[in-house]
Amino acid sequence: MERLLTVQGEALLRSDAQPWPQYPRPQMVRDSFRNLNGWWDFAITSDERPPQRFERRIRVPFVPESALSGIEEAVPDGSFLWYRLRLEPPFGKDGERVLLHVGAADQTAVVWVDGRRAPLVHGTSDNGYTHQGGYEAFTAELTDLMPAEGSAELIIQVHDHLGTFEYPYGKQSLTRGGMWYTPCSGIWQTVWMETVPQAYIQAVHTKTVREADGAWRVMISAEGISEGQVVFGELTLPLTEGWAELFIRHPRLWRPEDPYLYEFAVQATSGDAVQSYFALRTLDTRTVDGVPRLCLNGKPYFFHGLLDQGYWPDGLWTPADPAQFEEEILKVKALGFNMLRKHIKVEPELFYYDCDRLGIAVFQDMVQNGDYDFKRDTILPTLAIHCRSDRKLHTDPSARKCFLEGMTATVQQLKEHPSIVCWTIFNEGWGQFCGTEAYMQLRHEDDTRWIDTASGWFHPHGLKTDVESCHNYFFKLRVHKTGRPFVLSECGGLAWRPDGHAFNPEYMYGYRKFKDRPSLAEAIVQMYEKKLIPLISKGLCAVVYTQVSDVEDETNGLFSYDRKLQKLLPEEFENVRRIVESINRS
Numbered sequence: 241m242e243r244l245l246t247v248q249g250e251a252l253l254r255s256d257a258q259p260w261p262q263y264p265r266p267q268m269v270r271d272s273f274r275n276l277n278g279w280w281d282f283a284i285t286s287d288e289r290p291p292q293r294f295e296r297r298i299r300v301p302f303v304p305e306s307a308l309s310g311i312e313e314a315v316p317d318g319s320f321l322w323y324r325l326r327l328e329p330p331f332g333k334d335g336e337r338v339l340l341h342v343g344a345a346d347q348t349a350v351v352w353v354d355g356r357r358a359p360l361v362h363g364t365s366d367n368g369y370t371h372q373g374g375y376e377a378f379t380a381e382l383t384d385l386m387p388a389e390g391s392a393e394l395i396i397q398v399h400d401h402l403g404t405f406e407y408p409y410g411k412q413s414l415t416r417g418g419m420w421y422t423p424c425s426g427i428w429q430t431v432w433m434e435t436v437p438q439a440y441i442q443a444v445h446t447k448t449v450r451e452a453d454g455a456w457r458v459m460i461s462a463e464g465i466s467e468g469q470v471v472f473g474e475l476t477l478p479l480t481e482g483w484a485e486l487f488i489r490h491p492r493l494w495r496p497e498d499p500y501l502y503e504f505a506v507q508a509t510s511g512d513a514v515q516s517y518f519a520l521r522t523l524d525t526r527t528v529d530g531v532p533r534l535c536l537n538g539k540p541y542f543f544h545g546l547l548d549q550g551y552w553p554d555g556l557w558t559p560a561d562p563a564q565f566e567e568e569i570l571k572v573k574a575l576g577f578n579m580l581r582k583h584i585k586v587e588p589e590l591f592y593y594d595c596d597r598l599g600i601a602v603f604q605d606m607v608q609n610g611d612y613d614f615k616r617d618t619i620l621p622t623l624a625i626h627c628r629s630d631r632k633l634h635t636d637p638s639a640r641k642c643f644l645e646g647m648t649a650t651v652q653q654l655k656e657h658p659s660i661v662c663w664t665i666f667n668e669g670w671g672q673f674c675g676t677e678a679y680m681q682l683r684h685e686d687d688t689r690w691i692d693t694a695s696g697w698f699h700p701h702g703l704k705t706d707v708e709s710c711h712n713y714f715f716k717l718r719v720h721k722t723g724r725p726f727v728l729s730e731c732g733g734l735a736w737r738p739d740g741h742a743f744n745p746e747y748m749y750g751y752r753k754f755k756d757r758p759s760l761a762e763a764i765v766q767m768y769e770k771k772l773i774p775l776i777s778k779g780l781c782a783v784v785y786t787q788v789s790d791v792e793d794e795t796n797g798l799f800s801y802d803r804k805l806q807k808l809l810p811e812e813f814e815n816v817r818r819i820v821e822s823i824n825r826s
Contacts, residue, residue: 249554297310321397321426331386338434345426353382376649398427543601550583582605603662633672675700727781738757
């Protein structure tokens with residue numbers, strides 16, 4: 241396999257700069273911020289006994305399987321990964337609390353300070369100390385563990401046991417190849433510390449409601465405090481019992497073409513303060529000219545999207561620089577796409593912030609767990625042969641519990657981002673169980689977005705879902721009329737392997753293969769102009785083309801895996817872009 245690097249990855253490997261120095265939580269920005277990314281002591285053990293020595297160094301926040309970590313080795317399944325960093329004072333003022341945040345670590349993690357476990361104040365845990373789940377953030381409180389003077393030894397222990405299929409694991413595989421990718425272990429998002437008062441703002445939530453007169457009522461709540469104020473431009477509002485309310489008489493609504501964000505600050509009487517933002521937009525389903533439509537801000541909107549796996553050749557789950565999120569989003573928008581389906585992966589919050597501010601809608605997948613069987617989950621459903629019920633599938637109670645906990649944590653972590661317009665629960669039957677019950681649980685967590693319960697082809701009788709969601713790579717493209725908005729949630733996958741930019745120079749994975757870039761580009765354009773766009777008038781509400789970029793063996797992206805080559809140029813896709821924009825203006 242070829243070692244590929246992005247331009248930003250090459251630059252990072254040549255320097256000793258701190259990776260990912262940006263504040264990692266853009267919807268709750270606080271002044272006290274100590275970034276701990278960079279070089280840590282590192283060790284791997286086969287059991288949970290602490291290592292005798294830390295003989296290696298690893299660059300956080302990159303997984304040890306990646307080139308950017310400085311390790312670039314496979315980690316045996318079931319291993320314990322140990323990260324050590326010496327923390328030097330100061331650790332905050334007297335009376336302040338010390339918090340350690342980890343953006344994500346795969347799969348379970350425990351924090352230690354000078355040999356004592358740190359309790360969690362945020363995360364998914366059965367015992368109050370061990371965070372469970374490799375895709376969501378967690379926070380440990382270090383206050384009572386910090387020394388009165390001198391330095392402290394911080395250790396983070398991460399356990400990864402991919403082979404059990406218990407925790408959500410996404411597209412990782414111990415035997416990578418085809419549509420399965422190199423596994424990722426350990427810390428893969430920013431690690432940082434903050435100091436806060438005894439009473440501090442733990443989370444900020446906004447709820448927006450459009451009133452009958454066209455004005456908007458915005459309710460802002462702050463967890464952890466009861467008194468303070470909200471500063472919104474020149475307006476200051478009292479925060480009473482953790483709530484404040486404001487009205488916007490002349491709203492500017494968020495949409496991909498005008499992604500307007502309203503900024504505000506929450507200030508607690510304890511002295512804590514955070515910066516945040518919200519947007520105004522509505523999502524609903526309406527019947528227009530006899531056809532069910534997805535509507536944004538009260539009007540039918542065609543979501544023109546790409547499947548986005550979120551893998552990078554040098555950092556795997558983590559790009560070398562978060563600026564690469566912005567760069568890729570802008571290139572996607574320049575082609576005329578207005579939506580990304582974030583596929584079976586949860587990204588750092590900086591990604592969603594870029595989607596919010598740059599203007600691209602997101603269909604967000606949950607991360608799957610459970611076993612995947614090619615015959616059961618792909619071949620038979622593709623031939624329309626599958627069970628009429630999913631209630632007795634994937635019956636392991638622990639795996640079910642872990643999936644639902646991961647789903648809840650994902651929604652709670654991301655639901656303040658206005659760019660996210662749809663949640664996808666299950667994909668192609670993989671790990672699917674009790675879909676209607678999962679829909680109802682997610683609907684309880686968030687009643688403001690569409691829910692795609694089963695993306696693909698496994699739609700048991702009576703399944704509760706907001707859209708009819710189908711994948712079609714091999715058959716004639718058509719709209720299924722079921723009384724729900726029709727979403728073609730995967731299609732295309734046309735492949736060309738660019739020499740010098742391919743992970744596997746001897747293999748080309750895709751659903752139609754081409755010998756050169758011009759023939760690939762022409763086929764994509766023809767697919768849209770002759771097959772997809774004519775379906776919009778018949779009820780097609782959204783389409784997701786596979787995919788943004790090549791990923792390892794997969795060579796069906798619009799960009800090469802190293803992001804150095806673009807296979808479809810804006811001028812070649814200009815007519816499609818103009819047609820979609822015209823539809824969304826009408």
